Amino acid sequence: MKFGVVRFPGSSGDKDAYFAVRDVTGQSVEYIWHESTDLSGFDCIILPGGASYGDYLRAGGVAKNSPIIDAIRKFADGGGRVIGIGNGFQILCEAGLLPGDLLMNNTARFRCLPVKVRVDNNTSDFSGKCCKGQVLSLPIAHLTGRYYCDSDTLNVLEKDGRVLLRYCDESGNATEQANPNGSVGNIAGVVNERGNIAGMMPHPERAVEDILGSTDGVCILQSMVEARL
Amino acid sequence: MSITDTKPIEPKEYKEMGLNEAEYNEIVRVLGRHPTYTEVGMYSVMWSEHCGYKYSRPILRLFKKYREAIDGAGLENAGIIDIGDGLGVAMKIESHNHPSAVEPFQSAATGIGGMLRDIFTMGARPIAALNSLRFGPLDEPRNRYLFEQVIAGLGYYGNAVGVPTVGGEVYFEECYSGNCLVNAMALGLIRHDEVAYARADGVGNSVLIVGSYTGRDGIHGATFASVELNEESESKKSNVQMGDPFVENVLIEATLEAIASGFVVGIQDMGAAGITCSTCETSAKAGTGMRIDVKNVPTREECMTPYEIMLSESQERMLAIVQKDKVDEVTAIFKKWGVPANVIGEVTDDGLVHVYEGDDLVAQVPAKSLADDAPTYQLEAKEPAYLAALQNYDLSQVSEPADYNEALLAILASPSIASKQWAYEQFDQTLLTNTVVAPGSNAAVLRIRGTNKGIGVVVDCNGRYCYLDPFVGAQIAVAEAARNLACSGAKAVGATDCLNFGNPERPDGFWQFKRAVEGLAEACEFFDAPIVSGNVSLYNETPEMAVYPTPAIGMLGLLDDVEKHCTSEFKAEGDVVVLISGVRFDEGEKLPVCERESLGGSEYLKVIHGIVAGRPPVLDMEQEKRVHGALLKGIGDGVIKSAHDCADGGLAVTLAESCIAGGIGADVKLSANCGPSAALFAETQSRVVVSVEAEKLGLLREIVDAYRVESTILGTVGGDAMTIAVNDVEIINVGVSELDSCWRNAIPGKMAETGVEC
Known part of the structure; x- marks a missing residue:
């Protein structure tokens, strides 16, 4: 299986995603420059974290106009698998590939800390190796991570089981206190209707080795590797 | 072409730039004529304490590595510490105190940016940042504002530029109320055989300015850093530079790629004193000269004078010396990353920096006189x-x-002791996936990818001890840093220092500085952690009081097996x-x-x-x-x-x-x-x-x-x-x-x- 990690100017999380795929899942992986329009040969595209274009205008608001976004749209239309992490999630929402928006944290400050998230959907291409209700410990690091969508969209997401991850306490309760940024419904990650595009604010690629304090991100990466194409 | 018929500069003018009469007369002696207005500006920044270390240089010779560098090949942007396996860690700490007192957000941000450029212009990839901060008590609204804005600025820049902030220290004392201390530290990883140097070698090679366009921001920033703060300081906001972490992020990637191409002969960050400093220092170090034309410097404002261009401290700029037949290859790399790179001149063999504005020669000065020959003063020291x-x-x-x-x-519950989570939660600590021990323990620990090794890194200083005895206080700062590393399982291997002191022209201020450096030099050698780089920040005082002597020590330790932290x-x-x-x-x-x-x-x-x-x-x-x-x-x-x-x-x-x-x-x-x-x-x-x-x-x-x-x-x-x-x-x-x-x-x-x- 071949992964591609998209590099926009300012995508500083590119290396984290690259190393996690190469060293932890053992799959082949290449960087893809954002001006590229050819995604042939790739099975899964990662839009990494960072601050593409310095988060100017809005986080992800400039990157969505890069040539690669159209290529990713076609890639996903053809059934290709796409995940956006942190800034990558913001770009996917800006590009309309995922529903909703990411707003500034309700604390109005950047927050970096390990959080607990609950796997609410374990049948997606991104969570098949996790158990339903499993509590993962993953780091967050963002200023613009408050997931927001209107109530109709929220109802659809909830009804269709498209909420992938939800901020929760140690026991898996999605409490207000466990919500680090004010996301609606404690939502930390979602998938599109077809189930082949996912976005999440927590960073699974930063939690893949014991030496880094958590290996809970491995099940997300491994889910992508093992899900049927 | 040469400059003749210059008229004397009014004492009022050069004094405003920070030069005294003896220094002006020395310039006249060196040039054999009166300087032009642009030349006086260039000398005034290069001979300021901030760039020229005119008061501190005699004392800094106590540091072994400094002495060896000054007497030998010269100082580099940052020092490199060997960690085995052909790898080294480039490390430096630097102050951004005075600007932070008037414009805390931008200044703290810029502090990190400058540090990182010192690291990656050596060819090292930045892997971590730390900070050492001092504020007045949080009971004062102004101090809360400064603390909040400095932390936000450090986070804004560090997070967006893509370098994790893994540690630091914050103290709160009355003496820092009018003059907070903001010291930023950065580390980079480098292969010894890929080190780039800040030298303008090779007559005929091209001189490029790379990065942001040049604006009017930060003119005389170095001079501003070399006087005390007073009620007029607020009006010096235009001396404060503005940083752009996105530009820096792409500058890092483009620069490392350009250096790896092998076509870059030498490269230096433009920090204090901008083009002036980088042209004369790289020339002086290589024993060459340089001819540049300010009309080729892209500017972001109209009608900038040569004086303004030469003294601008606009951020995210670098000077690169490139093999003359490889300019196209190198500029293509920068272009890919969207980074402007323009030829502004070439290397010459006459030891002079010639500055042209089109056909007009506006400055012609010996590179070495600017870079190395700042007058030094033996000041009086009194307890x-x-x-x-x-x-x-x-x-x-x-x-x-x-x-x-x-x-x-x-x-x-005393803020100096209490948890600093409020601050470090605003920093991305886990980016680059090397952080093994994040802020909040003893030292931060990072793994070195591709090896079993790890590094510990810490910054320490108890200013109160230094106030009560600068010699012992400085030694304790070193001992505590090494102790924190040992508690993390890391053996100290090198150090960097940021010497924050008051006005050295007062004998008691200079005594504090001298005693602290004596203590540091002895302790660092004793603990096998030589000081490989550093920065001096003097005049940290207001009319009311001076700061405690605060020699912040950043120290690096090595773990042979990172699992055993x-x-x-x-x-x-x-x-x-x-x-x-x-x-x-x-x-x-x-x-x-x-x-x-x-x-x-x-x-x-x-x-x-x-x-x-x-x-x-x-x-x-x-x-x-x-x-x-x-x-x-x-x-x-x-x-x-x-x-x-x-x-x-x-x-x-x-x-x-x-x-x-x-x-x-x-x-x-x-x-x-x-x-x-x-x-x-x-x-x-x-x-x-x-x-x-x-x-x-x-x-x-x-x-x-x-x-x-x-x-x-x-x-x-x-x-x-x-x-x-x-x-x-x-x-x-x-x-x-x-x-x-x-x-x-x-x-x-x-x-x-x-x-x-x-």
Whole structure:
């Protein structure tokens, strides 16, 4: 299986995603420059974290106009698998590939800390190796991570089981206190209707080795590797 | 072409730029004529204290590596420390104090940017940032504003540029109220065979300016950094540079790619004194000259004069010297990343920097005279009048507190001691996936990808100790940094220093500076952690007061096996708590006659009694080094499960922090040779609290004997409260959750108080 990690100017999380795929899942992986329009040969595209274009205008608001976004749209239309992490999630929402928006944290400050998230959907291409209700410990690091969508969209997401991850306490309760940024419904990650595009604010690629304090991100990466194409 | 017919510059004009009459006359002597207006500007910044170190240079020669560099190949942007496997760590710390006092957000941000450029212009990939900060008390709205904005600025830049901030320190003292200290530190990883140098070699090679366009921001920033702050400082906001972390991010990638191409002959960051500094320093170092045309410098504002272009401190710019037939290849790399790169001149062989504006020659100066020949001054040093009375303060007259629990909680809630989570949560600590130990333990620990190795990194300084005795205080800063590394399992291998002091032109200010550097130089050599880079920031004072002498020490340690690192929190019920200390009782070494003497300069005296007096604790470097040896052995052998050094706040605070971090209590018994407050809160040096499994006590005993240090069993880990009995009387009994909330909520509580004042 071949992964591609998209590099926009300012995508500083590119290396984290690259190393996690190469060293932890053992799959082949290449960087893809954002001006590229050819995604042939790739099975899964990662839009990494960072601050593409310095988060100017809005986080992800400039990157969505890069040539690669159209290529990713076609890639996903053809059934290709796409995940956006942190800034990558913001770009996917800006590009309309995922529903909703990411707003500034309700604390109005950047927050970096390990959080607990609950796997609410374990049948997606991104969570098949996790158990339903499993509590993962993953780091967050963002200023613009408050997931927001209107109530109709929220109802659809909830009804269709498209909420992938939800901020929760140690026991898996999605409490207000466990919500680090004010996301609606404690939502930390979602998938599109077809189930082949996912976005999440927590960073699974930063939690893949014991030496880094958590290996809970491995099940997300491994889910992508093992899900049927 | 040469410059003739120049007229004398009015004394009022050159004095405004910071030059005195003797210095002006020296310029006239060097040039053999009066300087042009542009030339005076260039000399004034290069000969300022900030760039020319005119007051500090004679003292800095005490540092071995500095002496060797100055007498040899010259200073590089940052120092490199060997960590084996063909790898080195480039490391530097730098101040951004004065601008932060007037424009905290942008200045703190710019501080990181400048540091990172010093690192990656050597060809090193930046892997981590740290910071060392000092503010006035958070009870003052202005100080809350400065603290909030500095943290936000550091986070804004560091997070967006893509470098994790993994550690730091923050202290709050009255003396920093008008003049906060903002020191940023950065580290980069490099292969020794890929180091790039700041040299303009090869006559005919092309000189490029790379990065942001040049604007009018930051003109005379270096001069501003070399005077005291006063009520007019607010009007110097135009001296403050504006940073753009996105530009820096792509500059990092493009620069590293360009250096890897092999076509870049030399490269230097443009920081203080901008184009002036980078052109003359790279030429002087290579023994060459340079001819540039300011009309080829892309500017972001119309009608900029040569003077403005030469002195601008616009951020995210670099000077690159490129093989003359490879300019297209190199500019293509920068273009890919969207980074402007323009040829502005070429390397010459006459030792002169020629600055043209089109056909007009506007400056023609010997590169070496600007870069290396700043006049130096031997200033008078005199012990401050305040010192004797403070040092001789009779500590026996200090009363015991009414309630030891209350005293402990008050100290834990003192912002200098309390949790800094409020601040470091605003920094991305885990980006680049190397962070093994994040902020909040002893030192930060990073793994070195592709090896089994790790590095520990820390920054330390207790300014109060330095105020009470700059020589001993500086040595303690070094010892504590090395001790923090040892507690993490890392052996100290090198250091960088940021010397923050007051006005050196006052004899007592210069005495503080001189004594501190003497202490640092001796201690760094003793602990095998030579200072490889650094920065001097003087004139840190307002008309009301000077800051405490604050020589912040950044130190790097090495772990051969990163898996064998250690952290500060108690790990498990039933583990034995042991104090390892430098004094060896059976060999006749003694503690100070009464431990109360180690209360001098303590947090306890300040917080509980409102007293800043006494002498700092005694430091015996031989003992200290043996403690480090025992720790490294005990951690490496897997005997020691947790280690936390006794520093600010004393033993009780150390124990409390290990309980809080582990979420578990401890039952401890101490014996005191004088009042209980000294047993709890004295800041006696060379001590570390460790925890071990009971069955490993024998192994620990063997280690402490081998290293000739003392171990004292204090108690056991367990329960949900911390209890301490002194001479068999229990005087501390506080639930861990209460310790935790008191320590954790102190700073957020202060910051929530009735807003901030800009």
